[in-house]
Amino acid sequence: MNHPTKAAEFLSDGANAKWHDETLWFVRDKRDSSSKTVPEWEELRDLASRIKDNVLDYLDTYLLEFEKNAKANNFHVHWAKNADEHNQIVLGILKKHQCKAIVKSKSILTEECHLNPFLEKHGIEVVDTDLGERIVQFLNQPPSHIVMPAIHLKKMAISDIFHEKLQTEKGNDDPYYLTQAARNHLREKFLAAKVAITGVNFGVAETGEFVVCTNEGNADMGVHLADVHIASMGIEKIIPKRGHLGVFLRLLARSATGQSITNYNSHFRSPSAGKEMHLILVDNGRTEQLAREKFRNSLKCIRCGACMNTCPIYRRSGGFSYGSTVPGPIGSILSPGLDLQKHSSLPFASTLCGSCSDVCPVKINIHEQLYEWRQEITKAQAANAKSISMKIANGIFAVPFAYKISAGMMRGALKFLPDSITYSGLNTWGKQRDLPELPKETFKQWYKKNRS
């Protein structure tokens, strides 16, 4: 199913769509206020972008340096070409430890690899411990936002599922009450787990350490109580020096939620005595994206979600309309690289307003890449109804004579065009839009009268 169809489903509940739009804008607004308290904000974005430029230029060198140091720190380092290999490595570690249940903190990469269904198929219970992720897991849904996984749900829906799964009072939708119920439920899981899985926000080549950021403390509750910690890390998450964390930690939380920093920023350097740490370095399409020069910058992403919160399309279509692990503007430039056929409608899910690029903390030219993907997709794809009407428009604007004539014709048409044609299924543009009020004369006629 493509983005417009699923967006239409989302919009069919007008009140919910409006709430979603306003809630995300509220988060975007907090990001603005927070970033304005840092006078060097723009300089920090520029620095972060340039550090990532350097990382992508020397990615092989940094990965080797990281591996060497991580091994010296007593980490087991694994490499995975793709999702399947990643999942097999995780399963292998679990089998070795005869582990049948794990706790997992938020990791977009494990979502990307579809680790949960894979492990469940092999008889392993996976408990997502981020509150939002636990909620969507109870509902058998994927996260709809990378920072706020349950942002599409109203609290009564959460109350209902908690009543069913955690035996909370029916109809009690108080967020504090529901959070405490989840706290007690997950406490038991944390205390019982032998293996904990986390993602990685930053891997530092210079020291071989990695950093995980949360507000709930769920990643730490998991790994410090378990015997084995498995960390899954995309190869692009590397940064050269520890000092660079200063730049990225100043940007990440402010961009994501407007906080000055996440409350827990854990630096894992070596395992505690008697415990085991595994680090899985995952490619899964990243080297291919690196080879696509026009789209290489998308690998700078630090997964803050700011582009989603600001995007007029994301806010009004919801995370599920994208049908990809990472939704929103950044997802729309990452996902076509993974499966062009499946995600071909995503680069069109944008007004190209450029707000995503304006808020991106690492200055990815997101809207320009969306435009580039459109060129690639149009080349690759047979013409559909929208592209035909776009081609007609292209033909008209390319030939001045044709424009002159058709402008007059359009004025005639606008006057008499019945809604049944304008809003027919053939004209995608007509959806959710009204025709403009008709000026009395064409611009050429006006110019002739007033300026010549």
Next chain:
Amino acid sequence: MVQKKQIMSSRDYILSKIRNTPRNKRPLPEIPDFKVDGELMDRFKRSLLMNKGGIVDAKQLEEFIDSHQFKKVLSLSEEFRSFANMDIPSDAHQLADLDMAIISGQFGVAENAAIWLEERDMGLRALPFITEHLVIVLEKDQLVSNMHEAYERIGKGASGFGLFIAGPSKTADIEQSLVIGAHGAKSMRVILM
């Protein structure tokens, strides 16, 4: 001579794919010396309150402990050893019903109230997370302005686990309503000495 074809490891496959991609050679930028204006202490306190942390003095802490009649209080801070009634156990699971942990922080960051802790400050890595209430003792002159200065100060330190902690455990995953006390400590109080 025909060479025996070997199956490439995933590691070598990934590295070779990167090496086969033509890339630029852009240098790392220098990070300038950013400073925060104003008084560090004032800035630190404001940041902490924004993160839903609190500032208390020794007397207020004593009153807090008394009023709740906490059963299990642990202190790794020498100054507050008298408040404690237990020692750090050998296994973190024994901390499951810990009411309060009092620990010493190394230094604080004015711009965001993050406090740096290393393994030796925690005893057990789980301690600052699993405790119901957390108290961090910080010396007043141990403040830096921002995260750049913070990492300069950490330098090459090689603790197995390091933590910037900036407040209590919190979540806004239910309709963006802020709730304090998700999985970790339900409160974080800082005592400035």
